[in-house]
Amino acid sequence: MTILCCIKYTLDPFKRTEFEAYAKNWAEIIPRCGGDLIGYFMPHEGTDNIALGLICFDSLADYEAYRARLKTDEGGAANFQMAQRERFILSEERTFLRAADGSEMLRFFEGREQVA
Template structure:
């Protein structure tokens, strides 16, 4: 499994628009074979940083998802919302390998 970590710099005056964008992508990623873990919007502290986390079974599955975005009408609508509202200033994408509860040893094992 590979988890994509997206760190967004957002326009804090367009938080509602960014939240609408986020709500579009969660079901899209899930429909396209991923598992979306959610968007995390500013609360306390920096008012212009948001994070999204989603996983795919492999990097190849993630790349297939990315390749399908240009041909998917709903994905294009989500991207157009961000372009139209300019709610995203920039973003950074990183890939991580999760360590999950199932990977842990239990006392007495």
């Protein structure tokens, strides 16, 4: 069963540019470490301090293996250090979701490429 890791970030609204650079870095790091990155999503209209990161995994075990690889990845470590140094993330929440049977997202999950 495919799971979706939804990371909700509360941002310093005056440091959105810094967060966007952070998100761009993950576009290379996450796939290299085994995650299937759907994308990072920035505020556009309305609330100006909430961003989302969406990553698919085949299972929670695959997520745990990804986290272990991420801890030893030089790019990942550098990106985490940048976030701590620049303090553009005020808080972060992770939620793990599955597609509801019969929902539109089920077609997305079934048709996605598998992570190598």
